[in-house]
Amino acid sequence: MAGAAWAAEPWDAGAVRHILPAASHDRVLLKVSFTKPIEGAADLVIGGRRWPGTATGSERRHWTFRAQGLAPGRVHELRLMQEGRHLCAPWPLATLPAPDSRPGHFRFLSFTCAGGDPASNTPQLEIFRPTEVRRRLLARALSFGPQAVIANGDHIYWDQTTWLQSRNPRIAKLARARYEAFGMFDRARPVMGTPNEALIERIGDAQIAALYGTSLRSVPSFFVGDDHDYFENDEAEERFVTFPPDAFSMAAKRATQQLFYPEFLPDAARPLALPGSRADGLSESFGTLRVGRLFEALIYDCGGHLSLAGDDARLVPAAAEEWLLKRTRAEDTAQLLHVPSHPPGWSAGKWREWYPDVVAAEASRLTAGGAAVTDFGGASDGAGRLTTAVPKFMWQPGWQAQHQRLMAALAGQRRRPAAVISGDLHATGALKLTRSGTLDLSHNPVHVLLAGPLGTSTAGWPSAVRGGVPQVPGALAAETLDPVRERNGFTIVDVTPESMVFRLFGWREPDPLEAIDTLEPYATIAVARG
Numbered sequence: 161m162a163g164a165a166w167a168a169e170p171w172d173a174g175a176v177r178h179i180l181p182a183a184s185h186d187r188v189l190l191k192v193s194f195t196k197p198i199e200g201a202a203d204l205v206i207g208g209r210r211w212p213g214t215a216t217g218s219e220r221r222h223w224t225f226r227a228q229g230l231a232p233g234r235v236h237e238l239r240l241m242q243e244g245r246h247l248c249a250p251w252p253l254a255t256l257p258a259p260d261s262r263p264g265h266f267r268f269l270s271f272t273c274a275g276g277d278p279a280s281n282t283p284q285l286e287i288f289r290p291t292e293v294r295r296r297l298l299a300r301a302l303s304f305g306p307q308a309v310i311a312n313g314d315h316i317y318w319d320q321t322t323w324l325q326s327r328n329p330r331i332a333k334l335a336r337a338r339y340e341a342f343g344m345f346d347r348a349r350p351v352m353g354t355p356n357e358a359l360i361e362r363i364g365d366a367q368i369a370a371l372y373g374t375s376l377r378s379v380p381s382f383f384v385g386d387d388h389d390y391f392e393n394d395e396a397e398e399r400f401v402t403f404p405p406d407a408f409s410m411a412a413k414r415a416t417q418q419l420f421y422p423e424f425l426p427d428a429a430r431p432l433a434l435p436g437s438r439a440d441g442l443s444e445s446f447g448t449l450r451v452g453r454l455f456e457a458l459i460y461d462c463g464g465h466l467s468l469a470g471d472d473a474r475l476v477p478a479a480a481e482e483w484l485l486k487r488t489r490a491e492d493t494a495q496l497l498h499v500p501s502h503p504p505g506w507s508a509g510k511w512r513e514w515y516p517d518v519v520a521a522e523a524s525r526l527t528a529g530g531a532a533v534t535d536f537g538g539a540s541d542g543a544g545r546l547t548t549a550v551p552k553f554m555w556q557p558g559w560q561a562q563h564q565r566l567m568a569a570l571a572g573q574r575r576r577p578a579a580v581i582s583g584d585l586h587a588t589g590a591l592k593l594t595r596s597g598t599l600d601l602s603h604n605p606v607h608v609l610l611a612g613p614l615g616t617s618t619a620g621w622p623s624a625v626r627g628g629v630p631q632v633p634g635a636l637a638a639e640t641l642d643p644v645r646e647r648n649g650f651t652i653v654d655v656t657p658e659s660m661v662f663r664l665f666g667w668r669e670p671d672p673l674e675a676i677d678t679l680e681p682y683a684t685i686a687v688a689r690g
Contacts, residue, residue, distance in 0.1 A: 164524055166289065167242065168642060170251040171231075171249055171251060171374065171377075172230060172243050172248060172376050173248050173249075173299060173373075174245060174246065174247050174248035174249065175194045175195050175196060175198075175247050175248065176192050176193075176194060176195070176240070176372060176374060176421075177190060177193045177195050177249040177264050177365075177369050177373070178191075178192070178368070178369035178372055178373050179191070179192050179374050179376070179377040180368075180372060180376055180381050180383070180420070180421050180422055180439065180588070181253055181376065181377060181379070181380060181381055181422065182380060182381060182382065182422035182423070182424070182425050183253060183254070183255050183380035184255065184256055184425040184426070184427070184450070185232035185233070185255055185256045185257060185258050185259060185450070185452075186229060186230050186231075186232055186255060187226070187227065187228045187230065187425050187426070188204075188206070188225075188226070188227045188228075188230065188236070188253060188255070189224065189225070189226050189422045189423065189425055189442075190204065190223075190224065190225040190226075190237070190238075190422070191223075191224055191419070191420055191421055191422050191517065192221070192222070192223045192224070192225065192240065192319050193215075193218075193221055193222045193223075193365070193369050193419070193420070194221050194222075194223070195221075195249070195592070195596060196221065197219050197220040197221050198215070198220050198221070198223065198242065198247070199220065200224060200242065200243065201242065201243075202223060202225075202237070202240060202241070202242045202247065203225075203240070203241045203242070204225035204226075204227055204238065204240060204241075204619040205238075205239040205240075205241050206227050206236050206237065206238055206239070206316075207236065209227070209236070209532065210241075211225060211226060211227045213225040213240075215487070215535070216418045216419055217357065217361060217419050218352070218353055218357055219358075219361070221361070222361070222418075222420070224418075225240070225301060228357065230255050231255065232256065232257055232258035232261070233254070233255060233256065233257040233258060233261060233263075233452075234254065234255055234680075235252045235253070235254045236252065236254070237251070237252055238250060238251055238252070238253050239251050243488055248374075250656060251377050251378060252305070253377070253378050253379050253380070254378075254380070256308075256380065256449075256451055256452075257451055257452035257454075257572040258452060259428070259450060259452060259453070260452065261452035261453065261456045262452055262453050262454065262657075263452050264323060264454070264656060264657065265454075265654065265655065265656050266307055266308075266451045266454055266455055266654075266655045267304070267305065267306050267307050267652065267655070268306050268307060268308040268309060268310060268457075268652075268653050268655075268656050269301050269302070269304070269306035269308070269309045269379075269453070269650060269651070269652055269653075270309070270310040270311075270312060270499070270581055270611040270612075270650065270651045270653065271297075271298075271301070271308070271309075271310075271311060271312065271491070271611050271612050271613065271614050271649070271650040272311075272312040272313055272314060272386075272582075272583030272584060272585075272610075272611045272612065272613050272614075272621075273313070273314040273583065273584070273586055273613035273614060273615050273616050273650070274294060274298075274311060274314070274315060274613075274614040274615050275288075275314050275315045275316045275317045275319070275367045275368070275388065275389075275614045275615055276288030276289070276317040276367060276617075276620075277318075277342075277363070277366045277367055278290045278291055279335070279336050279338075279366065280317075280647050281617075284308055285618060285619055286436060286617040286618045286619065287617060287618070287619040287620065288317065288596075288615050288616070288617050288620070289614070289615050289616065289617045289648065290656065291370050291371055293648075293673065293676070294371050294614045294615050295371065295375075296673070296676040296677060297614050297648060297649075297650060297667065297676055298371070298614065298650075299371075299373060299375070299677075300380070300665070300666070300676055300677060300678075300679050301650045301652065302375060302376075302490050304652050305415050306652065307379070307380070308377060308379060308380045308381070308382065308449055309376060309379050309380070309381050309382065310382045310449065310457065310459060310499055310581075310585075310611075311381065311382070311383045311384070311421075312384055312386070312459075312462075312499060312501060312581075312582065312583030312611055313367055313384055313385055313386025313387075313388070313389060313501040313583040313584055314386050314387070314388040314389065314583065314584070314615075315367065315383060315385070315388075315389055315416075315420075315421060316363060316364070316367050316368070316388055316389050316391070316416055317367070317615075318363050318367075318388075319335075319388060319391060319392050319393045320345065320347075320391050320392060320409075321392055321400050321402055322392055322393040322395045322400075322402060322536065323335035323393070323540055324336060324339070325389070325399060325400065325536055326535075326536065327535050327537075328535070328536075328537035330537075331536075331537045340363070340387070341572065342359075343355075343358075343362065344359075345357040345359060345391075345408075345412070346438070347408045350411070351411040351412050351414075351415045351477055352411075352415055353387045356412070357415065359516045360412060360415050360419065361419060363416075364416055364419055364420040366420060367464070368416075368420045369420065371614075375465075380449075381421070382422075382424065382447055382449055382457075382459055382501070383417075383421040384445070384459045384460065384461055384501050384583075385413055385444075385445065385461050385463070385464060385501065386461065386462070386463050386501035386502065386583055386584055387402075387403065387463045387512065387554065387584075389413050389416065389463075390403075390405040390409040390410065390412070390413045390439055390463065390464060391409050391412045391413065391415075391679075392405065392409055393536060394463060394510065394511060394512035395450070395510075395511060395536060395681055396511040396512075396533070396553055396554035396555075397527075397533045397535070397553065398527055398528075398533075401468070401554055402597050403463055403466055403512060403534070404464070404465065404466050404467065404468070405463075405464060411462065412445065413464065414444060417444060423438075423442040423443060423444050424442065424443040424444075424445075424446065424447025424448065424459070425441075425442065425447075425637075426441030426442070426443075427447075427448040427450060428447065429448070429450075429483075429486075429487060429490075429497075430443065430447075430448055430481065430483060431483055433479065434446050434477075434479050434483065435464075435465045435477050435479065435480065436461070436464065436465065440673070444461075444464075445460070445461035445464050445465060445480075446459070446460050446461065446480050446483070447459040448487075448500075449461075450493075451493075451655070452493075453492065453493050453494065454493060454494050454655060454656075454657060455493055455494065455495045455496075455497070455655045456487065456493045456495075456496050456497070457496075457497045457498075457499050458483075458484055458487055458488070458496070458497070458498050458499060459499040460476055460480060460484065460498075460499070460500050460501065461476075461501050462475040462476055462500050462501045462502035462512075463475070463501060463502070465477045465480070466512065467556075467558075467659065468554070468556055469556070469558060470556060470557065470558060471557050471558050471561065472558050473556030473557070473558030473559055473562075474558055474559065474562045475502060475514070475559050476500075476562065481562060481565070481566070483563065484498070484566065484569070485566070485569050488569040488570060488572075488573065489569060489572070489573075490567075491573060491574065491575055491576060493576075494576070494656075494657040495576060495577075495655050495657075495659075495660050496573070496576055497579050497580070497581060497653075497660065498566070498570065498579070498580040498581075498643075499580070499581055499582065500580065500582050500583075501582070501583050501584060502514070502582065503580075503582035503583070503584055503608065503610060504563060504566075504567065504575070504580055504581070504582065504593075504606075504608050505580070505582075505593060505608035505632065505636065506585060506587075506589070506591075506608075506610070506630040506632060506633070506644065507546055507630065507631060507632075507633045508585060508622045508626045508629075508630045508631075508632065509521075509524070509534050509544070509546060509552075509626055509627065509628065510529055510536075510626060510627070511532060511534075511552065511553065511555060512559075513555075513559070514559055514560055514563040514565075514633075515560060515633035515634075515635060515636075516548050516551070516552050516555055516560065516633075517546040517547065517548055517552070517631075517633045517634060518532040518534060518546070518547060518548070518550060518552045519534050519544040519545070519546060519547075519626060519627040519628045520544055520545055520546070520547045520549075521534070521544025521545075521626075521627030521628055522544075522627065523535055523537075523544065523625075523626060523627035524627060526550065527553055530550065530551070530552065530553075531551045531552065531553035532550045532551065532552055532553060533553045534625065534626055534657045536625055537625050542623030542624065542627070542628060542629065543623075543628060544626075544627035544628030545631070546628070546631050546633060546634060547634075548634055555605040559611070560597075560635075563596070564596060564599055567593070567596050567599060567601060567606055568599055570604075570606050571599075571601040571603065571604045571605070571606055572604070573604060575689065576606050576689060577604065577607065577659075577660070577687045577688055577689045577690075578601075578605065578606040578607065579606070579607040579608075579609070579621070579660055579687045580606060580607070580608045581608075581609045581610075581611050581651065581653070581662070582608070582609070582610060582611065583611055584629050585610050585613075585622070586609050586613045586620050586621055586622060586646060587610055587613070587621075587622065587629070587630050587644050587645060587646050587647070588612045588642065588644070588645050588647060588664060589609070589610045589640075589642050589643060589644035589665065590607070590608065590609045590640075590641040590642040590662070590683070590685055591606060591608050591609075591612070591632065591635070591638040591639065591640060591641060592605045592606070592607050592608075592637050592638060592639040592641055593605055593607075594637050594638065594639065595636065595637035596635060596636055596637075597635045604689070605639075607641070607652065607685070607687045609642075609652050609662055609685070610644075610662070611649075611650065612648065612649030612650045612651055612664065612665065612666065613648055613649065614648060614650065615648075616646075616648060621646040622646065623646060629644055629646060630644050640686055641683075642664060642683045642685065645666060645668075646666060646668070647666045647667060647668035648666065648667050649664065649665050649666035649667065650665050651663065651665070652665070652681070658688060659686050659687060659688035660686075660687045660688075661685070661686045662684070662685045662686075662687065663681035663683075663684050664681055664682060664683040664684070664685070665680075665682065666679075666682055667679060
């Protein structure tokens with residue numbers, strides 16, 4: 161199949177500002193923004209067949225295009241047309257192999273935390289990496305020719321309650337100044353068709369379109385949301401609990417996806433009625449990267465549909481959990497990978513985690529009821545350690561119970577190794593889990609990897625804002641395959657019938673910026689059923 165090498169070739173983008181494509185074995189979905197409004201009709205043309213596009217924004221600058229009934233496992237030439245003229249040069253995009261085919265190899269790229277507006281940085285504090293740094297990391301990743309990309313959460317950073325009401329006066333002051341200069345949401349009004357829509361367009365232009373441009377036009381892209389994509393940090397304290405998202409946060413996330421990045425295409429093995437699903441078969445929150453009988457990645461949002469129901473609480477809703485368990489137990493592909501937006505294996509001591517651990521650090525405090533809260537941006541020497549000696553405020557034991565069910569299903573595979581690659585944590589690292597509480601995983605240890613963050617900078621490392629680096633929770637027994645390190649990075653994964661090979665890449669100062677252009681993997685982890 162055509163890989164990302166196409167994206168490096170000179171190409172005339174014409175009126176296009178950004179393209180993010182999704183693909184399955186027989187369908188294509190494009191999210192496209194243009195440099196100016198497109199009046200009248202615009203069409204996607206593939207092989208002489210024409211599919212009308214739909215303007216997704218009021219200004220008609222953002223469009224979506226869908227095609228179906230395509231031949232699987234083939235490179236198709238795509239054209240965006242208006243009244244017989246090209247809106248950009250044609251370009252290639254490959255559909256994925258047919259579900260019953262048996263490819264011998266597939267390569268994909270994964271990363272997390274690519275969002276953030278560098279205009280939020282100050283001369284004294286770099287909050288997010290400059291867009292140019294992120295582009296260089298992405299360009300290096302694409303130089304390895306991945307056939308798909310999984311962008312795992314935090315495509316946007318524009319938190320509302322948690323930044324504006326931060327207990328750290330510096331964070332609150334910076335946020336208010338930035339929002340007053342750039343634009344402030346009116347949460348009493350709808351998102352679409354109001355000034356809120358224009359603000360989301362500006363935010364997405366700066367954080368999504370400016371980063372990707374047209375670099376992924378030939379790479380099927382799978383974007384899953386996490387907490388910041390709902391315009392909040394996942395925090396619970398006496399004054400507020402930010403998840404599950406309220407109606408405005410859900411609408412803002414949905415609008416960003418509608419305008420900028422693709423939903424998940426239908427999959428025959430994914431129920432149509434999962435939360436976030438639409439009547440046309442698209443899913444906002446739960447997706448599948450299926451590569452014939454070789455490989456299946458189950459991709460799931462662990463924030464948008466979480467519940468606060470004590471022992472019955474879940475980070476992933478019950479219907480989605482049932483889908484995950486059923487697909488894991490089916491064993492009808494040679495390899496399977498779970499791709500949650502929130503990581504198993506580590507804890508940063510924050511609220512929305514699988515584990516009850518908190519950070520014993522100056523950034524943590526006790527509520528009047530005796531529960532622990534770690535304030536984001538609280539005082540920290542970065543050396544805090546995890547503890548379960550005090551309860552975590554508003555943490556739900558059902559979250560850990562769900563974790564146990566998912567880990568048991570992964571380890572219970574008879575023919576396949578167990579593996580997870582996740583987002584959210586601003587670090588790189590890899591573990592092999594052999595026990596979780598009373599659950600013995602040693603017969604088929606669960607390999608857990610952090611994909612690596614593109615956009616995190618000084619103000620975002622866990623040791624700076626949460627009191628300590630990510631650590632293995634007390635309930636887990638694990639072998640360290642790659643120590644946690646707070647740095648930028650990405651992962652290239654090669655899948656064959658025999659194994660999944662994860663190549664981990666990392667960069668951070670004092671390495672020079674130019675070193676990104678020649679990055680080589682600092683670790684290679686082969687996962688196979690032994």
